[in-house]
Amino acid sequence: MLLTSCGDKVTGEPGTAEPTANSTSSIPGSTSSPVPGGGPVACVDWVRFETPQDEYDNAGVVLIGKSVSRAGETSIYGSKATTHLVEVEQVLKGDPGEGNLRITSMPPTCTVGGTYPDGDPLDTDQRVIIFATKQGGDWFTITPAQGVLPFPEGSELPFH
Template sequence: MGKLVALALVGLLVSVLGSGCSLVPGPGAAPSGGAATSGGPVPGGGAETCVDWVRFETPQDQYDKAGVVLIGKSVSRTGETSIYGYKATTHLVEVEQVLKGDPGDGNLRISSMPPTCTGGETYPDGDPLDPNQRVIIFATRQGGDWFTMTPAQGVLPFPQGTKLPFH
């Protein structure tokens, strides 16, 4: 029952692509409770796990759903991890200020959630944590690791002097 409530709360839409598809483990495994997955056909055979990401209407919505929200910047890449069978780049993030949650003290390792069903390219629009710039990061913990909430809405540029887009 708890899983059904969690799915309803974040308004997930699961679309099944093709036949013989199966749902990958739900909210406990899905980033921020903000994604559902389905397997679908891949050109050339086989199945690929595709994620239907929730779209947040406002940064306030992102803030409300995130496990951790912080201001910081990536200072280096520290390796890779895997989620849903896709590679995710892990960054060492210099934490300037924690706005929500308790990620612990000091710098933090956060992986950029990769988009899925991209034909093999990990970050077709670039890794949002790559630039050495000040950003707001919306993250969730998955299996002991921190990930940005979604590929497209896990990081917001936040130059000095900018007002927070949520409260």
């Protein structure tokens, strides 16, 4: 579902980082970036789904709900990510368990302008459709750009 490539954490440009003699890669297929603050940097090239049906087909869980609060932070692919407590209105696919669900907004990697340069898609009090996948024991939106769709009352599902 994703590919990794080398990038410079400062500029986010692919291929601008040069590996050093003592750098190591923690993710297969990626190289390290000698940036201040150091450590390997993986720039993830996310799959682009052509339709909401493709998102639905590839998600482990699909639900209608809304974020009720922030529930902490975590790290994935070397990037900081915000976790939200989501009030689940209806589960459309999968089995996330009962009650409210902790879901982390998958962050874009190697970006300029902070963790979510276009805004955290779960940082809304609006009703949304969430496409999620499990990483380790935690739920994450399926991609940074396509894990959340607005879904106002009276809307029709964009998939079947």
